[in-house]
Amino acid sequence: MSRRLPETNPSARPNRYRFSKYKKPLVLLTMAAPTAIWLLLLRYLPMGGIVLAFKDYKVNPRNPSFISNLINSKWVGLNNFKFLFMTDDAKIMFRNTLAYNIVFIILGIVIPVAFAIMLNEVTKKFVAKAYQTMMFFPYFLSWVVVSYFLNAFIDGQYGMITAMQRAAGGDVTNWYTTMGPWPYIIVFANLWKNVGYTTVLYLSAITGIDSTQYEAAAIDGASKWQQIWYVTIPNLRTMICILFIMNVGKIFNADFGLFYSVPMNSGALYPVTQVIDTYVYRAFMVTGDIAKSSAAGLLQNVLGFICILTANGIVKKIDADSSMF
Amino acid sequence: MAVKGKKKNLRLNSVSPGAEAVIYVILGLFALCCIIPFVFVIIISFSAESSIRSIGYSFIPQAWSTDAFRYAFRKLPQIWRSYFNSIFITVVGTALSTFMCALYAYVLYRPDFKFRGFFNFFSFFTMIFGGGLVPTYIVCKQVLGLNENYAALIVPLLVNPFNIIIMRTFFKSSVPLELIEAATIDGSGEYNTLFRVVAPIAKPGVATIALLNALVFWNDWYLSLLYIQRNKVLQPLQALLMELQNNVEYLSRMSGQMGAAAINEAAKMPTQSLRMVLVVLIVVPIACAYPFFQRYIVAGLSVGSVKG
Amino acid sequence: MKKILAMLLALVMVLGLAACGGGGDANQTSDANKPAENTPDTSGGNKQDDVPAASDLDPVTLRIWFHGSNVSPEASNKVMESVNAYLQDKINVTLEPIWGTWGDFDTATVTALAGGDDVDIYFTCNWSANEYNKYARDGYWVKLDDMLPTYGAELLTTIPEGIWECAKTNGYDGVGVYAVPALKDTATQNCWDLNATLLAELGYDVDAFIASASMNPDFYYSDEFEEALQKAKDYKGGDFYPLVGEPVVFERIATGTAIITGDLNGAPVLSYYYDVEHPATDIGSKIVCKYATPEFKKFAERTYYLSQKGFISPQTQNVDTANNYREACAKTGDYLISSQSYAFGCELDYSRERGIDVRMIPTDAPYMDATSGQGAMMAISATSKNPERALMFLNLLNTDPELMTLLNYGVEGYTYNKNADGTITFIDDVRATYSPWRNGMGNIRQLPPTAEEGLDYWDRFSAYYDSAEVLPYGSFILDASELSNEATALANVYGQYGFQLMGGATNPDTVLPEFLAKLEEAGIQKLLDAANEQLAAYLAG
Structure with a gap:
């Protein structure tokens, strides 16, 4: 039915919706109501x-x-906030949290976008599907389970790498007390687990691109690379910006399991694995002080909020349509 | 202007065979990397406990066994009921949450909606700020009566502002506003426009959100821990797994202080391969459901397939 | 944007106030029903001297939260049928149990307590998250002293004075008893757990070995100890680790220190030295920083040395895997010496389970302090609407063998069968679905012995635990609540260094000074000063 109605050229799509403000917002209000009520009760009330x-x-x-x-x-x-800044550890955990998140944000955009575009170019559809399914698998697993896998390789007694080192007659590395490799392990583990999921988001966005745009480009003689550059990427721009803004908002929050379970809570690795969330958790386990943990959470949120407003402002300057609000 | 292209024209424009081969290799390696641990889990779950003891985790165990599986099913009479619970919660929760998300996101997507800015901020704000665990617990349990029932496992997860924003982005990038304009002029009602015009076009987006929601419901165990205490037949599968997992961890952490009590208790805890069995039991059903969602997500994959 | 923000803020405030108002009202009404419980002494006095018969009592439902259970819903329903029939008959009470498990108890009870849930009795102790002393201080538990003579008369006489003494704490309503302690394994004794089968295979005279190691504080440092480990390693091959166990327990054994109740939960930083042969002897009661003593340095150096020799597995050196690994090694007998916190009769169970000859080498005499005395307790929640009835229930549970057996072991013919000699035998398949944590329930000495335990088991059990000497610092409890900022920092410092140092994973020569400096920076001195001040006050008063 109306699905076939419009045959307009999207590349000539106007930026702004032209007709005046909608006269009867009531129907739209009923659409927003269920979620709005939920948010009111379960988010604003508490x-x-x-x-x-x-x-x-x-x-x-x-x-x-x-x-x-x-x-x-x-x-x-502000007494409840003090414990975060009591010792020199504060510097380390803030540094770690920020540094890891910045790396995650950058790689978390570049790699999934590249993968999504590549998947889109795979001509054999069943191969694309198989790849994509396999890439999504790690997302099913919890960090605890991921820590088992990793442990199966690097465990000091049973691990496969340890066994190989032993067989080769070399020195056995005690991975859980050697800091050097851990920044890489953490970054890799995070990418490994999340790339498939983010790729799906971009892939769905690519799938949603109107094919007439490619046709138009092809007719104009654009090469494949030019099509990617001038059609695919601009169409992904909104999604990239939105995900970027949202990740920036979480820049002071670390993925707890990644930093706690994956290194097996090993003390010797704290200098490279201690982040705000693990510090607060370890503090909470001994004091059981809910006021302190909520203070830490609030601080993370306020800082995140400032970052998100900044990021949104910058995006808005560059491309108003891609900003979040 | 736009000419309806034919597939064969476009295929001429695909990347060179050399480039495609490179793509195959890069993606293939990564995909392999993602699936190996999975195969590993399955192998461990079928490994004999004695093999794990003597040579550790290995792709080629010394001996195979289904003991851990049999132990799991014998030890956990609750397991079938929990399977049902998980499926029920996931199906109902996914349907409801995706529906609500689509409605709200559609409203945010409509630039002519007077209160768009307000509702946008209304949901976004909760993504950053929350009241914390205890106040939310009190509202759920004492105000809303989410206690020892299925609703307690569904309602608290119905809305995710992140998904709303993603859904809105999908609408924005794939549904031209002219379409809605035209539909409105045609006399289509708002709900009709959403479900008959917008949703079909944004199908990959809707399927993606549904998938994310399904995973959230399937994987959740925390709600069960908080709200299902007396009526434990309602426990979903993931909660059962986490309970075992947490028991093991707890006893490990506390054994230094608890002394003999912990030692005797810990001796009753399940073994390595049993834990892997539980992982398999949890992941396999949702992994099987994955292609269902994927069908929509990858439906329009590669430029050749024309839609809309 | 500003307008939206202002609107939102206004909305939140209105909602917040509405919630407070609403909540306040609801609580005021419940407050009105409460005076009876807030002044138990007067209400107690108004009643007859004796506890009334069940028929005179209003029927009430009591909700009780257990710890460490493994109980399936069906089994619970089945057993509760019998329990409730019995309870209605006795005190007109219907019991609604919440079978908390090891993993979920902490999060769930802490949330429920903070949320003011409608639960009458909570399991509590000095190692769970709803820590007895802290929660008594914060006012979560009802003080029992005034109610006990009326509603818990038998309880008062059944539980020995020494254990009641341990249960005393400085709570919200002053010093007193805020929970009913369990009469269970109430003493601590540290042991080396010896694989005597392997030792004999190595050519040792087991009895002579035990005799020389027993109660010998220098055993850990002796050549004999090292030699045995070396022989076992040579005998079993390269990746055999003869010394397994809990580094935290190694430390206590090798230095002769006790746990201080109130020391950071799961992150010990304080030590109390005692006379391992005669625990009651006062050797100058003082609390010190665990890691700053020469004894600790000696221990850490020795452990590092043993680790470098390849006697300690990396699994033992990680806090997350140590206990699992010990379990796994114990089950298969893949160890020579392990650490053990003794439980009465455990060597027999272990020998049977592991298929080897397990012997225990005691390293100190059994002793009692607040840590062992507060190992399992039942507290009545301040939210309970029927605290008297809850206490009547606890009284019955701890003094009526029939009720304790029913709740703890289940129903005869369903979970166990009686033998002719008076012992019982479990029906294993069903018992597996109904296994509350036996020692967490209360007075377990009332239980019938199992066939394996033997008829006189509980007599021997009682004799052993009653012989335990009380440490000179008695039932001292440290209150570090004023130093929570320091505690958070200390916990993180401990996490970074403590465990791995005790497991010999890191070299004390380089790590220990760094560790001590960090502890200093985190405020260990403040904690020490407070602890010693409190200890002096406790010993004086």
């Missing part, structure tokens, strides 16, 4: 709990409910 970060949380035993406890607890200003 946000009152953010004040926890500024309180010395104590229970009020005469009326021990979270809300009454919260109201009755003393305000302590």
